[in-house]
Amino acid sequence: MKTRLTRWWDALRSSLWFVPMLMTLAAVALAFATVQADERIGYEWIRTVGWLWTGGPEGAREVLSTIAGSMITVAGVTFSITVVTLTLASNQFGPRLLRNFMRDTGNQIVLGTFIATFIYCLLVLRTVRAVEATQFVPYLSVTAGVLLATISLGVLIYFIHHVSESIQAENLIAVVAAELQAGIDRLFPDELGQAPQTPAAPAPASADSTMDDADRCMIRSRHSGYVQAVESETLLAIASNRDLILHLLCRPGDFVTRDDPLAAAWPAGRCDARLARRICGAFLIGRHRTPTQDVEYAVHQLVEIAVRALSPGINDPFTAMNCLDWLGAALAQLAQRDMPGRQRHDARGQLRIIAENGTFAAVANAAFNQIRQYGRGSASVVLHMLDVIAAVAPRLCREEDRKALLRHAAQVEGDARASLPNEMDRQVVAARYQRTVAALNGRQANTAKVCGSSAE
Numbered sequence: 001m002k003t004r005l006t007r008w009w010d011a012l013r014s015s016l017w018f019v020p021m022l023m024t025l026a027a028v029a030l031a032f033a034t035v036q037a038d039e040r041i042g043y044e045w046i047r048t049v050g051w052l053w054t055g056g057p058e059g060a061r062e063v064l065s066t067i068a069g070s071m072i073t074v075a076g077v078t079f080s081i082t083v084v085t086l087t088l089a090s091n092q093f094g095p096r097l098l099r100n101f102m103r104d105t106g107n108q109i110v111l112g113t114f115i116a117t118f119i120y121c122l123l124v125l126r127t128v129r130a131v132e133a134t135q136f137v138p139y140l141s142v143t144a145g146v147l148l149a150t151i152s153l154g155v156l157i158y159f160i161h162h163v164s165e166s167i168q169a170e171n172l173i174a175v176v177a178a179e180l181q182a183g184i185d186r187l188f189p190d191e192l193g194q195a196p197q198t199p200a201a202p203a204p205a206s207a208d209s210t211m212d213d214a215d216r217c218m219i220r221s222r223h224s225g226y227v228q229a230v231e232s233e234t235l236l237a238i239a240s241n242r243d244l245i246l247h248l249l250c251r252p253g254d255f256v257t258r259d260d261p262l263a264a265a266w267p268a269g270r271c272d273a274r275l276a277r278r279i280c281g282a283f284l285i286g287r288h289r290t291p292t293q294d295v296e297y298a299v300h301q302l303v304e305i306a307v308r309a310l311s312p313g314i315n316d317p318f319t320a321m322n323c324l325d326w327l328g329a330a331l332a333q334l335a336q337r338d339m340p341g342r343q344r345h346d347a348r349g350q351l352r353i354i355a356e357n358g359t360f361a362a363v364a365n366a367a368f369n370q371i372r373q374y375g376r377g378s379a380s381v382v383l384h385m386l387d388v389i390a391a392v393a394p395r396l397c398r399e400e401d402r403k404a405l406l407r408h409a410a411q412v413e414g415d416a417r418a419s420l421p422n423e424m425d426r427q428v429v430a431a432r433y434q435r436t437v438a439a440l441n442g443r444q445a446n447t448a449k450v451c452g453s454s455a456e
Contacts, residue, residue, distance in 0.1 A: 003231045007284055007292055014103040016082075016111065023112030024119050031123035034141040041140065053143045057130035060142050064128070067149045068121035074156060075114035082107060085163055092314075093172060094304040100175055104166065110159040117148040169319045173305060177326035180298035181333060183291050187358075188337035216247075217271035219263040219279045221256045228252060229292045231282040232353070235263075236344060238278060239352035242270050246279070248355040252293035256285065295334075295358060299366045302327055310374045310381065320375060321384045327367040328388035332395040334360055339398075361404035368408045376415040379425040385412050386429070386436045393439040402440055409436045 012018045053063070082101075089101055101107070124141040165171055227250050239246050247264040250256055262283050265271040271279075291297045302323045309319035339360065344353035368385065375381035389409050396402050413433035420426050 002233070003229045003292070004284065007229055007290065010290060010292055013105075014099050016102055016108060019105070019108035020112035020115050023109070023116040027116035027120040028123060030144070031120045031141065034144050035124060035127050035138050038138040038140045039136075052139055053146060054139055055137070055142075057128050057135060057137050060128045060137050060139075061125060063142055064121045064125040064145055067145050068118050068125065071114050071118040071121070071149070071152060074152070075111065075118065078111055078114060078156075078159060081159075081163060082111070085167060088167060089172075092167075092308070093169070094301070094308055096301055096304060097172065097176070100172070100179075100301075101166065104162075106158070106162045106166075110155050110162075113152055113155045117145070117152050120148060121145050169305070169309075169316075170322060173302065173319070173322050173326055176298055176301045176305070177330065179291060180295070180302070180326070180330050183295045183298055184330060184333050184337065187293060187295050188334060188339070215267050215269075217265040217268035217276065218261045219265060219271075219276050220259045221262050221283070221285065222258065222280055223285050224257045225255070225285040225287055226289045227254050227256060227262075227283055228286045228288075228290045228294070229284040230355075231284070232344065232355075234282045235279065236346060236352055238275070238282075240346040240348075240350070242275060244270055245351060246353050248353065250283075251356050251358070253289055253296055296363060296366045299327065299330070299363060303367065303370050306371050307374050310371070310378065317375070317378050317381050320371065320378075320381050324371065324381075324384055324388045328392055331360070331364060331367060332392045334363055335392060335395045335401055336397060360398070360401045364401075364404050364408060368412070372408070372412050372415055376412075376419040379416070379420055379422070379429065382412055382416040382420070382429055383432050386432045390436040390439040393436075393442070396440075406437065406440050409433060409440065 053060075055063070086098055086101055089097055124138055124145060127136065127138055127141070129136045166175075229252055230248065235246055235248075238244070245266045247266070249261050249263055256262065263279060265276075265279065289297045306320040306323035308314060309316040309323075340357050342354055342357060343351055344355065346352050368389075371381070372385065375385070386409060389405050389412075392405060393402075396405070410433075413429060416429045417426055420429065
């Protein structure tokens with residue numbers, strides 16, 4: 001349930017209507033509260049306060065009408081600027097980055113401020129009465145409307161500055177990189193828990209050795225789309241209650257079609273149709289990928305920015321190198337995190353879930369492969385990629401991670417040797433490659449020591 005709520009919350013944050021709706025509801029409540037205060041306080045007390053608005057009914061109507069009209073006009077202009085910004089971001093950086101602009105809290109608050117001020121003035125305007133017998137002028141409410149209009153003016157100035165900042169490539173890349181680093185902190189914590197204190201009861205150690213195909217119950221998808229998240233707690237509870245072992249055949253970020261296998265349950269005799277539907281419901285499938293449990297999603301966003309920058313139509317290697325810097329920082333962070341094991345046990349130590357987890361090598365592949373393929377003809381990008389790999393080397397703690405970066409360094413040097421036309425550039429790349437290999441091999445002697453101390 002927590003995973004599902006996180007997914008819904010992420011969808012709400014990525015919408016342009018949620019925060020403005022909340023602010024509009026707050027404006028409705030404020031309008032009723034200030035009008036009630038005006039009715040209870042009365043004009044005699046308000047007249048003693050010098051800074052409150054004290055005009056007549058016609059003046060109140062004119063002030064509120066002016067504020068309301070100007071606010072809806074500014075809101076329309078703000079929406080137009082937002083749409084233009086989204087179009088520019090889509091063309092320049094890729095359509096997948098539209099989500100980052102839409103979930104920008106600053107833009108949502110700006111739109112909400114203008115709409116909330118408009119609604120507030122309309123609601124207060126309907127309470128102004130000019131008939132002599134029942135004349136009512138909400139002086140405190142009109143004053144609050146003027147104050148909201150002043151605040152809206154400051155918000156408009158902030159919006160212009162914020163939009164100018166948000167469409168700059170460096171700032172956009174930093175925002176995506178921050179989301180990537182937050183995802184690593186969330187999905188790869190420093191400590192993943194302790195081993196079971198009680199001996200585990202006999203259970204199959206792996207799916208390949210003991211889970212016979214004939215005794216498996218295949219759980220198949222009822223929809224097509226991307227696996228956005230997997231409710232591991234729900235699956236663990238189901239497997240424990242029914243004494244099952246579940247082998248998860250896909251992970252967040254994978255695309256599945258209808259009737260594709262999501263998981264295999266062992267033994268098949270304990271899995272009925274109703275239970276299969278419950279297990280299938282623990283796989284949250286949608287139309288697009290999300291960063292909830294998919295750390296490679298943010299990596300692909302940075303890679304998309306870099307690849308577009310390297311296209312002949314843009315030809316901006318500096319943006320690509322900026323993306324490489326942040327990807328290197330994420331890999332250095334990930335290299336020092338414990339990778340979760342494939343097996344999940346319940347409270348009694350029984351094996352319940354076998355899952356295919358992400359690895360450092362998979363994230364490195366997502367970070368470097370496409371940039372290497374599209375940037376092989378740029379000596380500056382090739383050299384910077386080797387420098388990033390060398391910068392990650394001192395943070396490596398696992399031998400398999402070192403081998404993965406050695407492989408990428410060799411691929412970068414090989415592609416550059418075949419693509420760079422200038423012999424001097426090729427020599428510089430070869431020398432930088434040797435320095436990168438030395439940095440990676442120099443860590444090999446300390447790998448066991450670092451990981452051993454971390455394990456202790």
